[in-house]
Amino acid sequence: MIAALQEQDVGGYSVAYGREDTYFPVYITAALAAIFLTASWITGALYWLALAAAAAAFTYYNIPLLEAGRPTIGANQYGIFIQAFGLIRWRAIERIDLAEIAERAMTVHELQIALNVPLSSALVADWRKRPIYRLLMRLPWSMDHRGVVRVNLDPFDRAPDEIHRTFLRMWRYYRS
Incomplete structure (x- = not known):
């Protein structure tokens, strides 16, 4: 049992x-990941993709705070x-x-x-x-x-x- x-x-x-300000950076980095991914797609530059991956990794790691x-x-x-x-x-x-x-x-x-x-x-x-x-x-x-x-x-x-x-x-x- x-x-x-x-x-x-x-x-x-x-x-x-x-529920205070703990999760605020998680939302910010998720938005940054989306912005960097969009910039990489529009410009075709890989450095934007690297920044998007870093921001997405930080967001993924901190999802339990949400x-x-x-x-x-x-x-x-x-x-x-x-x-x-x-x-x-x-x-x-x-x-x-x-x-x-x-x-x-x-x-x-x-x-x-x-x-x-x-x-x-x-x-x-x-x-x-x-x-x-x-x-x-x-x-x-x-x-x-x-x-x-x-x-x-x-x-x-x-x-x-x-x-x-x-x-x-x-x-x-x-x-x-």
Whole structure:
């Protein structure tokens, strides 16, 4: 039953990408790709085609930011779910931290989920296998060699500290 759980069936507390200015550059680069493609077709110059391909590649990579209504991360009675990663069971989590990382002129808020078991036994449902058309799109997560799953919380529609507090509260409740 749980192993057959799909991404769209999770329920519980969920967070999606925000509807603010996050997706504005995606629309701009899509328009630029169309303009450059048209310029390449009209002039016959290949450098316009190269610029169109670069703008289209950026747009394609960032398409998940446009899926503002789709739950990207969240939690339910089984554990924490992350889009295109899976459902991590509560007892497999060692700790949940909120890290503030200074990058250039801004601060990035990152949720760090440390696992106390290997990934194969930590996942209740494994969603890492994606359709071929989504293989090169942006992922909301990354994982380091120590078994820590990292999620950048800045593009989401909720405050990073609220997401962290909710996950901590649910983790303490469900693992006992």
